Amino acid sequence: MPTNLPAEAKAKWIKVMEARTIEDKIKALEDFLSSVPKHKGTERLREWATKRLAELREELEERKKKKAGARSSFFIEKEGDVQIAVVGPPNAGKSLLVKKLTNAKTIVADYPFSTLTPVPGMMKYNDVYFQLIDTPALSQGSLFRKVIGLIRNADGVIIVLDATSDLVNELEALINMLKREGILLNKPKGRVVIDIQRTGRTGIRVTSMGKIIDGTIDDVRKLLESYRIFNAHVKIYGEVSLDDVEQSIFETTVYKPSVVFINKIDLKIPGSQELELVRKLLPGARVILGSALNNSGLNEIAPTLYEVLEIVRIYTKAPNAPPAEKPVVLRKNATVRDVARSIHSEFIENFLYARVWGKSVKYPGERVGLDHVLQDGDIVEIHVKG
Ligand SMILES: Nc1nc2c(ncn2[C@@H]2O[C@H](COP(=O)(O)OP(=O)(O)OP(=O)(O)O)[C@@H](O)[C@H]2O)c(=O)[nH]1
Ligand SMILES: [Mg+2]
Known part of the structure:
Protein backbone atom coordinates (compact mmCIF):
# COMPACT_ATOMS: atom_id res chain seq x y z
CA MET A 1 0.00 0.00 0.00
CA PRO A 2 1.43 3.43 -0.85
CA THR A 3 2.25 5.66 2.09
CA ASN A 4 1.13 8.88 0.33
CA LEU A 5 3.32 10.88 2.65
CA PRO A 6 2.98 14.66 2.59
CA ALA A 7 5.98 16.57 1.24
CA GLU A 8 6.78 17.78 4.75
CA ALA A 9 7.27 14.22 6.04
CA LYS A 10 9.29 13.24 2.99
CA ALA A 11 11.59 16.18 3.53
CA LYS A 12 12.11 15.06 7.10
CA TRP A 13 13.09 11.57 6.04
CA ILE A 14 16.14 12.86 4.20
CA LYS A 15 17.32 14.29 7.54
CA VAL A 16 17.09 10.80 9.03
CA MET A 17 19.19 9.40 6.23
CA GLU A 18 21.74 12.15 6.49
CA ALA A 19 22.15 11.85 10.25
CA ARG A 20 25.70 10.69 11.00
CA THR A 21 25.50 10.14 14.74
CA ILE A 22 23.03 8.09 16.76
CA GLU A 23 21.91 11.20 18.65
CA ASP A 24 21.12 13.01 15.40
CA LYS A 25 19.41 9.96 14.00
CA ILE A 26 17.14 9.66 17.03
CA LYS A 27 16.22 13.34 16.87
CA ALA A 28 15.54 13.22 13.13
CA LEU A 29 13.50 10.04 13.42
CA GLU A 30 11.36 11.49 16.21
CA ASP A 31 10.80 14.55 14.10
CA PHE A 32 9.91 12.43 11.08
CA LEU A 33 7.51 10.21 13.02
CA SER A 34 5.60 13.19 14.35
CA SER A 35 4.99 14.38 10.79
CA VAL A 36 3.65 11.07 9.46
CA PRO A 37 -0.16 11.11 9.23
CA LYS A 38 -1.98 8.22 10.86
CA HIS A 39 -3.80 6.04 8.36
CA LYS A 40 -3.78 2.49 7.06
CA GLY A 41 -1.13 3.18 4.41
CA THR A 42 1.39 4.41 6.98
CA GLU A 43 0.67 1.80 9.65
CA ARG A 44 3.64 -0.42 8.85
CA LEU A 45 5.95 2.56 8.53
CA ARG A 46 4.89 4.04 11.87
CA GLU A 47 5.24 0.71 13.62
CA TRP A 48 8.67 0.23 12.14
CA ALA A 49 9.84 3.77 12.99
CA THR A 50 8.69 3.34 16.60
CA LYS A 51 10.62 0.08 16.98
CA ARG A 52 13.67 1.53 15.27
CA LEU A 53 13.62 4.45 17.69
CA ALA A 54 13.55 2.07 20.64
CA GLU A 55 16.50 0.17 19.15
CA LEU A 56 18.52 3.33 18.55
CA ARG A 57 17.87 4.58 22.08
CA GLU A 58 19.12 1.26 23.45
CA GLU A 59 22.17 1.40 21.23
CA LEU A 60 22.91 4.91 22.48
CA GLU A 61 22.68 3.70 26.08
CA GLU A 62 25.02 0.82 25.28
CA ARG A 63 27.58 3.06 23.66
CA LYS A 64 27.53 5.39 26.64
CA LYS A 65 28.06 2.41 28.93
CA LYS A 66 30.94 1.22 26.82
CA LYS A 67 32.57 4.65 26.88
CA ALA A 68 32.17 4.71 30.64
CA GLY A 69 34.09 1.44 30.70
CA ALA A 70 31.24 -0.79 31.83
CA ARG A 71 32.07 -4.46 31.49
CA SER A 72 28.99 -5.59 29.65
CA SER A 73 27.93 -3.95 26.44
CA PHE A 74 25.68 -5.10 23.65
CA PHE A 75 27.23 -3.03 20.97
CA ILE A 76 29.83 -4.95 18.94
CA GLU A 77 32.03 -2.88 16.66
CA LYS A 78 32.40 -4.46 13.24
CA GLU A 79 35.78 -6.06 12.73
CA GLY A 80 37.03 -8.19 9.88
CA ASP A 81 35.17 -8.32 6.57
CA VAL A 82 31.73 -9.63 7.43
CA GLN A 83 29.82 -9.86 10.66
CA ILE A 84 27.68 -12.92 11.35
CA ALA A 85 25.24 -13.21 14.25
CA VAL A 86 24.97 -16.74 15.64
CA VAL A 87 21.41 -17.02 16.86
CA GLY A 88 18.89 -19.59 18.03
CA PRO A 89 16.80 -20.95 20.86
CA PRO A 90 18.26 -21.46 24.37
CA ASN A 91 20.78 -24.26 24.95
CA ALA A 92 21.08 -25.15 21.24
CA GLY A 93 24.87 -24.98 21.33
CA LYS A 94 25.51 -21.49 19.94
CA SER A 95 28.31 -20.74 22.38
CA LEU A 96 30.10 -24.06 21.88
CA LEU A 97 29.89 -23.60 18.11
CA VAL A 98 31.38 -20.10 18.23
CA LYS A 99 34.07 -21.32 20.60
CA LYS A 100 35.02 -24.16 18.24
CA LEU A 101 35.09 -21.92 15.15
CA THR A 102 36.90 -18.94 16.63
CA ASN A 103 39.15 -17.77 19.40
CA ALA A 104 36.17 -16.42 21.36
CA LYS A 105 36.19 -16.84 25.11
CA THR A 106 32.51 -17.44 25.50
CA ILE A 107 30.82 -19.50 28.18
CA VAL A 108 29.28 -22.90 27.41
CA ALA A 109 26.85 -24.27 29.97
CA ASP A 110 24.33 -27.07 30.23
CA TYR A 111 21.48 -24.78 31.20
CA PRO A 112 19.41 -22.40 29.03
CA PHE A 113 20.04 -18.62 28.94
CA SER A 114 23.66 -18.99 29.94
CA THR A 115 24.83 -16.34 27.48
CA LEU A 116 23.71 -12.87 28.51
CA THR A 117 25.94 -10.62 26.43
CA PRO A 118 27.21 -10.97 22.87
CA VAL A 119 30.76 -12.30 22.45
CA PRO A 120 32.69 -11.86 19.18
CA GLY A 121 35.30 -14.19 17.70
CA MET A 122 37.17 -14.23 14.39
CA MET A 123 37.15 -17.00 11.76
CA LYS A 124 39.33 -16.83 8.63
CA TYR A 125 38.57 -18.59 5.37
CA ASN A 126 39.90 -17.90 1.84
CA ASP A 127 41.47 -14.55 2.86
CA VAL A 128 38.11 -13.43 4.30
CA TYR A 129 37.68 -12.63 7.98
CA PHE A 130 34.30 -13.57 9.41
CA GLN A 131 33.46 -12.02 12.75
CA LEU A 132 31.06 -14.42 14.47
CA ILE A 133 29.00 -13.11 17.36
CA ASP A 134 27.70 -15.50 19.99
CA THR A 135 24.37 -14.05 21.11
CA PRO A 136 21.95 -14.64 23.98
CA ALA A 137 19.09 -17.01 23.15
CA LEU A 138 16.46 -15.46 20.94
CA SER A 139 13.25 -15.45 22.93
CA GLN A 140 10.87 -12.78 24.13
CA GLY A 141 12.32 -11.09 27.18
CA SER A 142 14.39 -8.17 28.26
CA LEU A 143 17.22 -8.99 25.86
CA PHE A 144 15.04 -9.55 22.82
CA ARG A 145 15.21 -6.01 21.44
CA LYS A 146 19.00 -5.99 21.84
CA VAL A 147 19.53 -9.28 20.04
CA ILE A 148 17.34 -7.99 17.21
CA GLY A 149 19.60 -4.94 17.00
CA LEU A 150 22.65 -7.20 16.70
CA ILE A 151 21.04 -9.17 13.88
CA ARG A 152 20.04 -6.02 12.04
CA ASN A 153 23.64 -4.80 12.15
CA ALA A 154 25.08 -8.12 11.00
CA ASP A 155 25.65 -9.12 7.37
CA GLY A 156 24.22 -12.59 7.83
CA VAL A 157 23.17 -15.16 10.41
CA ILE A 158 23.91 -18.69 11.48
CA ILE A 159 20.81 -20.26 13.01
CA VAL A 160 21.72 -22.99 15.49
CA LEU A 161 19.04 -25.57 16.25
CA ASP A 162 19.13 -28.55 18.62
CA ALA A 163 18.51 -31.81 16.73
CA THR A 164 16.76 -33.27 19.77
CA SER A 165 14.17 -30.45 19.77
CA ASP A 166 11.14 -29.91 17.54
CA LEU A 167 13.18 -28.45 14.67
CA VAL A 168 10.29 -27.33 12.50
CA ASN A 169 8.47 -25.50 15.28
CA GLU A 170 11.63 -23.88 16.61
CA LEU A 171 12.64 -22.64 13.18
CA GLU A 172 9.17 -21.40 12.28
CA ALA A 173 8.94 -19.48 15.57
CA LEU A 174 12.32 -17.90 14.93
CA ILE A 175 11.50 -16.90 11.35
CA ASN A 176 8.25 -15.28 12.46
CA MET A 177 9.84 -13.49 15.40
CA LEU A 178 12.36 -11.88 13.06
CA LYS A 179 9.81 -11.18 10.36
CA ARG A 180 7.74 -9.12 12.80
CA GLU A 181 10.86 -7.01 13.34
CA GLY A 182 11.36 -6.50 9.61
CA ILE A 183 14.19 -9.01 9.28
CA LEU A 184 13.67 -11.47 6.45
CA LEU A 185 15.58 -14.73 6.27
CA ASN A 186 14.05 -15.64 2.95
CA LYS A 187 15.28 -13.72 -0.03
CA PRO A 188 12.43 -11.57 -1.33
CA LYS A 189 11.44 -11.99 -4.99
CA GLY A 190 12.97 -8.66 -5.81
CA ARG A 191 15.26 -6.30 -4.01
CA VAL A 192 16.07 -2.61 -4.25
CA VAL A 193 19.35 -1.25 -3.02
CA ILE A 194 19.64 2.52 -2.78
CA ASP A 195 23.15 3.82 -2.47
CA ILE A 196 23.00 7.49 -1.55
CA GLN A 197 25.97 9.34 -2.97
CA ARG A 198 27.29 11.99 -0.64
CA THR A 199 30.08 13.30 -2.79
CA GLY A 200 29.79 14.75 -6.28
CA ARG A 201 26.68 15.38 -8.33
CA THR A 202 25.97 12.08 -10.00
CA GLY A 203 22.21 12.50 -10.26
CA ILE A 204 20.02 9.42 -9.91
CA ARG A 205 21.31 6.39 -11.75
CA VAL A 206 19.11 3.32 -11.94
CA THR A 207 20.68 -0.03 -12.80
CA SER A 208 18.08 -2.70 -13.31
CA MET A 209 19.08 -6.34 -13.17
CA GLY A 210 15.41 -7.23 -13.07
CA LYS A 211 12.21 -5.34 -13.71
CA ILE A 212 9.87 -2.76 -12.22
CA ILE A 213 6.40 -4.30 -12.51
CA ASP A 214 4.28 -1.16 -12.24
CA GLY A 215 6.42 1.68 -13.50
CA THR A 216 9.46 2.91 -15.32
CA ILE A 217 12.96 3.99 -14.38
CA ASP A 218 11.70 7.54 -14.67
CA ASP A 219 9.02 6.83 -12.04
CA VAL A 220 11.75 5.59 -9.71
CA ARG A 221 13.68 8.80 -10.27
CA LYS A 222 10.59 10.92 -9.56
CA LEU A 223 9.83 8.95 -6.41
CA LEU A 224 13.32 9.50 -5.05
CA GLU A 225 13.26 13.15 -5.99
CA SER A 226 10.00 13.58 -4.08
CA TYR A 227 12.09 12.56 -1.05
CA ARG A 228 14.70 15.09 -2.14
CA ILE A 229 17.19 12.38 -2.97
CA PHE A 230 19.04 13.74 -5.97
CA ASN A 231 22.30 11.79 -5.97
CA ALA A 232 21.97 8.05 -5.69
CA HIS A 233 22.65 4.76 -7.37
CA VAL A 234 19.56 2.55 -7.36
CA LYS A 235 20.09 -1.14 -8.05
CA ILE A 236 17.11 -3.33 -8.82
CA TYR A 237 17.29 -7.12 -8.56
CA GLY A 238 14.42 -9.41 -9.55
CA GLU A 239 10.83 -8.18 -9.71
CA VAL A 240 9.99 -5.09 -7.71
CA SER A 241 7.12 -2.61 -7.50
CA LEU A 242 7.36 1.14 -6.94
CA ASP A 243 6.05 0.38 -3.47
CA ASP A 244 9.11 -1.79 -2.85
CA VAL A 245 11.30 1.10 -3.96
CA GLU A 246 9.59 3.39 -1.45
CA GLN A 247 9.91 0.79 1.33
CA SER A 248 13.59 0.47 0.59
CA ILE A 249 14.01 4.23 1.06
CA PHE A 250 12.83 3.60 4.62
CA GLU A 251 14.79 0.37 5.00
CA THR A 252 11.78 -1.07 6.86
CA THR A 253 12.69 -4.61 5.92
CA VAL A 254 16.13 -6.07 5.53
CA TYR A 255 17.13 -9.45 4.19
CA LYS A 256 19.80 -11.47 5.96
CA PRO A 257 21.32 -14.46 4.20
CA SER A 258 21.42 -17.44 6.52
CA VAL A 259 22.92 -20.83 7.23
CA VAL A 260 21.05 -23.30 9.43
CA PHE A 261 23.28 -25.48 11.61
CA ILE A 262 21.40 -28.43 13.06
CA ASN A 263 23.52 -29.26 16.08
CA LYS A 264 23.85 -32.23 18.43
CA ILE A 265 23.43 -34.90 15.77
CA ASP A 266 25.59 -37.09 18.02
CA LEU A 267 22.41 -37.40 20.09
CA LYS A 268 19.80 -37.61 17.34
CA ILE A 269 19.82 -37.61 13.55
CA PRO A 270 16.81 -35.74 12.15
CA GLY A 271 14.47 -37.70 9.89
CA SER A 272 14.29 -36.93 6.19
CA GLN A 273 10.71 -35.69 6.44
CA GLU A 274 11.64 -33.28 9.21
CA LEU A 275 14.60 -32.00 7.16
CA GLU A 276 12.40 -31.49 4.15
CA LEU A 277 10.06 -29.29 6.20
CA VAL A 278 13.03 -27.31 7.51
CA ARG A 279 14.24 -26.71 3.96
CA LYS A 280 10.74 -25.66 2.90
CA LEU A 281 10.65 -23.04 5.65
CA LEU A 282 13.89 -21.47 4.40
CA PRO A 283 14.29 -22.35 0.71
CA GLY A 284 17.13 -19.87 0.18
CA ALA A 285 19.16 -20.91 3.20
CA ARG A 286 21.65 -23.76 3.39
CA VAL A 287 21.24 -26.49 5.98
CA ILE A 288 24.22 -28.18 7.63
CA LEU A 289 24.00 -31.14 10.00
CA GLY A 290 26.66 -31.45 12.65
CA SER A 291 27.83 -31.59 16.19
CA ALA A 292 29.79 -28.84 17.89
CA LEU A 293 30.79 -31.41 20.49
CA ASN A 294 32.23 -33.92 18.00
CA ASN A 295 33.47 -31.28 15.56
CA SER A 296 31.36 -32.66 12.73
CA GLY A 297 29.98 -30.33 10.07
CA LEU A 298 32.15 -27.46 11.30
CA ASN A 299 34.29 -27.34 8.16
CA GLU A 300 31.24 -26.74 6.01
CA ILE A 301 30.25 -23.54 7.78
CA ALA A 302 32.76 -21.07 6.33
CA PRO A 303 32.43 -22.15 2.67
CA THR A 304 28.65 -22.15 3.00
CA LEU A 305 28.60 -18.65 4.48
CA TYR A 306 30.87 -17.58 1.65
CA GLU A 307 28.28 -18.84 -0.85
CA VAL A 308 25.09 -17.54 0.74
CA LEU A 309 26.64 -14.13 1.32
CA GLU A 310 27.75 -14.10 -2.33
CA ILE A 311 31.17 -12.83 -1.36
N1 LIG B 1 25.74 -33.76 22.90
C1 LIG B 1 26.00 -32.52 22.48
N2 LIG B 1 25.96 -31.50 23.34
C2 LIG B 1 26.24 -30.27 22.90
C3 LIG B 1 26.56 -30.00 21.54
N3 LIG B 1 26.77 -28.67 21.39
C4 LIG B 1 26.57 -28.13 22.62
N4 LIG B 1 26.25 -29.08 23.53
C5 LIG B 1 25.96 -28.89 24.94
O1 LIG B 1 24.74 -28.20 25.07
C6 LIG B 1 24.80 -27.32 26.21
C7 LIG B 1 24.49 -25.89 25.77
O2 LIG B 1 25.56 -25.42 24.98
P1 LIG B 1 25.81 -23.86 24.79
O3 LIG B 1 26.84 -23.72 23.75
O4 LIG B 1 26.04 -23.21 26.09
O5 LIG B 1 24.37 -23.46 24.23
P2 LIG B 1 23.81 -21.98 23.87
O6 LIG B 1 22.99 -22.12 22.67
O7 LIG B 1 24.95 -21.05 23.81
O8 LIG B 1 22.90 -21.71 25.13
P3 LIG B 1 22.39 -20.29 25.71
O9 LIG B 1 23.53 -19.31 25.66
O10 LIG B 1 21.99 -20.60 27.11
O11 LIG B 1 21.25 -19.89 24.87
C8 LIG B 1 26.19 -27.48 26.79
O12 LIG B 1 26.11 -28.40 27.85
C9 LIG B 1 26.99 -28.03 25.65
O13 LIG B 1 28.10 -28.78 26.08
C10 LIG B 1 26.60 -31.12 20.65
O14 LIG B 1 26.89 -31.00 19.45
N5 LIG B 1 26.31 -32.34 21.18
MG1 LIG C 1 25.34 -19.42 24.90
Missing part, protein backbone atom coordinates in the same frame (compact mmCIF):
# COMPACT_ATOMS: atom_id res chain seq x y z
CA VAL A 312 33.49 -11.40 -3.98
CA ARG A 313 37.19 -10.81 -3.22
CA ILE A 314 38.94 -8.11 -5.20
CA TYR A 315 42.71 -7.68 -5.07
CA THR A 316 43.74 -4.10 -5.74
CA LYS A 317 47.15 -3.17 -7.11
CA ALA A 318 49.08 -0.02 -7.85
CA PRO A 319 50.68 0.30 -11.32
CA ASN A 320 54.00 -1.60 -11.45
CA ALA A 321 53.40 -3.28 -8.10
CA PRO A 322 52.14 -6.70 -7.10
CA PRO A 323 48.50 -7.12 -5.99
CA ALA A 324 47.63 -6.55 -2.34
CA GLU A 325 47.66 -9.67 -0.20
CA LYS A 326 44.48 -8.74 1.61
CA PRO A 327 41.46 -8.47 -0.72
CA VAL A 328 38.70 -5.90 -0.61
CA VAL A 329 35.67 -7.98 0.34
CA LEU A 330 32.50 -7.04 -1.54
CA ARG A 331 29.26 -8.73 -2.59
CA LYS A 332 28.01 -10.13 -5.88
CA ASN A 333 27.55 -7.52 -8.65
CA ALA A 334 30.20 -5.26 -7.12
CA THR A 335 31.65 -2.79 -9.60
CA VAL A 336 34.93 -0.96 -10.08
CA ARG A 337 33.10 2.01 -8.50
CA ASP A 338 32.64 0.02 -5.27
CA VAL A 339 36.33 -0.84 -5.20
CA ALA A 340 37.34 2.76 -5.91
CA ARG A 341 35.04 3.99 -3.15
CA SER A 342 36.52 1.52 -0.69
CA ILE A 343 39.94 3.03 -1.31
CA HIS A 344 39.06 6.73 -1.25
CA SER A 345 36.26 8.92 -2.63
CA GLU A 346 38.92 10.82 -4.62
CA PHE A 347 39.47 7.67 -6.65
CA ILE A 348 35.98 8.15 -8.10
CA GLU A 349 36.29 11.88 -8.66
CA ASN A 350 39.65 11.58 -10.43
CA PHE A 351 39.00 8.23 -12.08
CA LEU A 352 40.43 7.71 -15.57
CA TYR A 353 40.14 3.97 -16.17
CA ALA A 354 40.90 0.65 -14.52
CA ARG A 355 42.77 -2.39 -15.74
CA VAL A 356 41.40 -5.75 -14.69
CA TRP A 357 42.84 -9.26 -14.62
CA GLY A 358 40.54 -12.20 -13.90
CA LYS A 359 37.22 -13.83 -14.71
CA SER A 360 35.25 -10.65 -15.46
CA VAL A 361 37.35 -9.60 -18.45
CA LYS A 362 37.97 -11.04 -21.90
CA TYR A 363 41.76 -10.64 -21.75
CA PRO A 364 44.25 -9.92 -18.96
CA GLY A 365 44.72 -6.24 -18.20
CA GLU A 366 41.61 -5.13 -20.11
CA ARG A 367 40.65 -1.46 -19.64
CA VAL A 368 37.25 -0.90 -18.05
CA GLY A 369 35.11 1.90 -16.59
CA LEU A 370 33.51 2.51 -13.18
CA ASP A 371 30.39 0.45 -13.93
CA HIS A 372 32.26 -2.71 -14.87
CA VAL A 373 30.95 -5.66 -12.81
CA LEU A 374 33.73 -7.65 -11.16
CA GLN A 375 34.05 -11.29 -10.22
CA ASP A 376 35.57 -13.17 -7.32
CA GLY A 377 39.37 -13.14 -7.45
CA ASP A 378 39.71 -10.26 -9.91
CA ILE A 379 42.75 -7.98 -9.73
CA VAL A 380 42.02 -4.26 -10.24
CA GLU A 381 44.46 -1.46 -10.99
CA ILE A 382 42.86 1.98 -10.86
CA HIS A 383 44.32 4.88 -12.82
CA VAL A 384 43.52 8.42 -11.71
CA LYS A 385 44.23 11.93 -13.00
CA GLY A 386 47.34 13.78 -11.91
